[in-house]
Amino acid sequence: MKQNFDLTEKHIIVCGYGRVGKQASVDLLNHYEKFVILERDERVIDQIKENQQFQYLNGDATEDEVLEKANIRSARALLATFPSDADNLFVIVTARALNPDLKIISRVSEEVNIDKLLEAGANEVIMPDKVGGSHMAQLVTRPDLIEFLDTLLLQSTEDVNLDEIQCLSVPDGKETTIASLELRQKAGVNVVGIKKAGGDFIHNPAPSIEVTNQDILLVLGTPAQIQTMRDLIKACND
Template sequence: MNRGSNTMLFNFKLFSKVYYALLLLFLNIVGGAVGFVIIEGYDWIDAFYQTIITISTVGFGEVHQFTPTGKLFVSVLIITSFGTFAYAVTSITSYIVSGDYRQYFKDYRTMKEITELQDHVIVCGYGRVGKQAVATLVAHHKNFVVIEQKEEIIEGFREKPEFLYLQGNATSDDTLIAAGIKNAKAIITTLPSDSENLFVVLTARELNKQLTIISRASAFSSIRKLKIAGANNVIMPDSLGGSHMAQLVTNPDVLEFIDQISIQGENVINLEEIDFKELPEDRKYKSLADLREQFPFCNIIGFKNKEGEYIINPGLSTEIVPGSKLFVLGNPEQIKNLNKQLRITKS
């Protein structure tokens, strides 16, 4: 099932009452026309015309005089069509008055925006952890799509025009494809069950080999399985929370100082990562000493080499090569000036 068919199914749910009402009306018209052709010998034009004036009860009269059998058929047709016609009118009126059509167009616009996304983030699940992930993505102005099954949460999303959402099961290939996983930059799966997260990781890795996959885990035994399945990072929120609380006892000042190094939003970033690919051409293949001379107001506190190894307080002779990253510390104004001078635009 492709993305277009997912959109059709997504919209059918909203139009279902109207569709069923129109289908019943159509079947009534067809049944009436066939009956007049068989019982009264009408041609198809006269049969259709007689059916319409009968079920609409306009009272124009018969095309031809009815036989006794024909009169009995017309009586049954009037009784059945009256209920069907009333149901159709009620359903359509209810759809318009209740505002369901506005919901349809809003959901359709959302689906259209999702199909146009590139390098976005997919968040699976909008529970406690999912909400925190989304809040950080919003603070950093990142494009994202939330996949959620619960109807009450989806209703809340419809009141937030800045949220792109998809109602469905995140473990389904079709749902992930509809969320644009083939064009996505990363996926964050925060489902409550480790088995569900494992299934999402396996599916996501199969659909997009270059995708960055971050998964939640509840048990230590799940971490290794999730990484084997293809997760780049596995986070245990409960474990992190407990460790943080204990550190406030053992090293309170150190932890409070670290908490001051904020990466929570565009205007309060103190710690920035700079990828080799983001640097201008004239700054690539330089040593850290060259950059430090040009930008003495920021401290390069970490380096990730092309092998993926992290180096704390790297030496000034370290060369910036493809696949490497810099970790720079400064106050928000210094970080902003650094990005400006390096001509780096954070999306």
């Protein structure tokens, strides 16, 4: 089994290096994520090797042995990107059995198979054709807004990014306000949203909104500002 892989925990497993898997890998790399690509076609492995920053395993992601080799039991997420819904189904079932806590995001080609993949253990399913069609329509109906969002979410830029981080600087069992965190003053970022522990979103939160260490902050800032914020929160948690 050909490989270039040394990740042991909290990494992401990308199953397949077709159009979707390739784009996912590029985006993960741009966000400095740790990930490994699983690909069974040796000819495609040669393409993966062209990017020396990619880690990979040459093997069938539907097989237990290959997923074990990718340290699936200590991974934090898996992307099933095959064009075949049947292949993605096998990957989901196998991966879920090996790691019950794994976050699994799957591609789906046929809308009738969405429920099957969710029932098999996927946390989320994405239909690329549907997403692409909606995006094209919105480029006509709301072109400036979509261009702005694409700049934030899809393009690597040194100007400004959207990112998320868990509010770990708040002590266990306590609450504090957005204003008290002083993220704007200390790091220069703006909090544009909050995902509460229960799953609800708060958009454009007021400074008086209270947060706990189970909440996720959605912030807007430059890469340097976002890194400063992460360093501040990490320092408070050490």
